[in-house]
Amino acid sequence: MNDQQPGQDATDSLEPAKAGVSSRRIADYLRTAILNGELAPGTRLRQEEIAERLGSSRIPVREALRMVEADGLVTVKSYSGARVAKLDFNEFDTAYRIRERIDPLALTLSLQEITDEDVARLEALQTEVEETTSPDRFVALDRQFHLATYTGCTDKQLLATVTRFWNTTQHYRRAYAQLIDDRGRSIITYEHRLLIDAIHRRDPVDAERFLSGHIRRTRITLAEHPELFD
Numbered sequence: 001m002n003d004q005q006p007g008q009d010a011t012d013s014l015e016p017a018k019a020g021v022s023s024r025r026i027a028d029y030l031r032t033a034i035l036n037g038e039l040a041p042g043t044r045l046r047q048e049e050i051a052e053r054l055g056s057s058r059i060p061v062r063e064a065l066r067m068v069e070a071d072g073l074v075t076v077k078s079y080s081g082a083r084v085a086k087l088d089f090n091e092f093d094t095a096y097r098i099r100e101r102i103d104p105l106a107l108t109l110s111l112q113e114i115t116d117e118d119v120a121r122l123e124a125l126q127t128e129v130e131e132t133t134s135p136d137r138f139v140a141l142d143r144q145f146h147l148a149t150y151t152g153c154t155d156k157q158l159l160a161t162v163t164r165f166w167n168t169t170q171h172y173r174r175a176y177a178q179l180i181d182d183r184g185r186s187i188i189t190y191e192h193r194l195l196i197d198a199i200h201r202r203d204p205v206d207a208e209r210f211l212s213g214h215i216r217r218t219r220i221t222l223a224e225h226p227e228l229f230d
Helices: 023-035 047-054 058-070 089-111 116-131 135-148 156-168 170-179 182-200 204-223
Strands: 074-077 081-084
Touching: 023 047, 023 058, 047 058, 058 074, 089 156, 089 204, 116 135, 116 182, 135 156, 135 170, 156 170, 170 204, 182 204
Parallel strands: none
Antiparallel strands: 074 081
């Protein structure tokens, strides 16, 4: 893992891009770096340095920062500039409690349209989750797995909200991956398999119950480590 300390500059982790890079590509660079843990919560994002490093003017950088701000990944303030979003404990706790409600709703709606091919993809992703020994790879696969369970959800506004909360809490799931031991991994495997079975049966009651409990357990485990929110 390559977490930065708060206050460290974004350009230390960004690879140079081609000249004339668009705001969308800059946003993709920043989004990837934040979600991969290369840019830690609190990291300052200096427009002029990002522009110089990526071969761009400041205007598309400013637009890109607004894009990732909309994703919940960055906070932009008039006088203090942009930083990678950071949650205090209360904000984290609230975000997870909201996720305990809205993620199961997205899953229930997804069950109405999800296909057997989608379920097979979940099975394949879960196999990869179980086989990886890398915490970073685990975090990436776990995210892919859960977002794939919402494939059948056609409510775009709900999906955008769910994804935003996933984005803002990504750093803490990465910390969670570092905390869990073999027993913890076994519990995750068990819960994921229960969830896949409920999805395969198109059972909204079980699917909601399993997912809500899964999210709640993660919240409780992370709450036992207040040092993560300093």
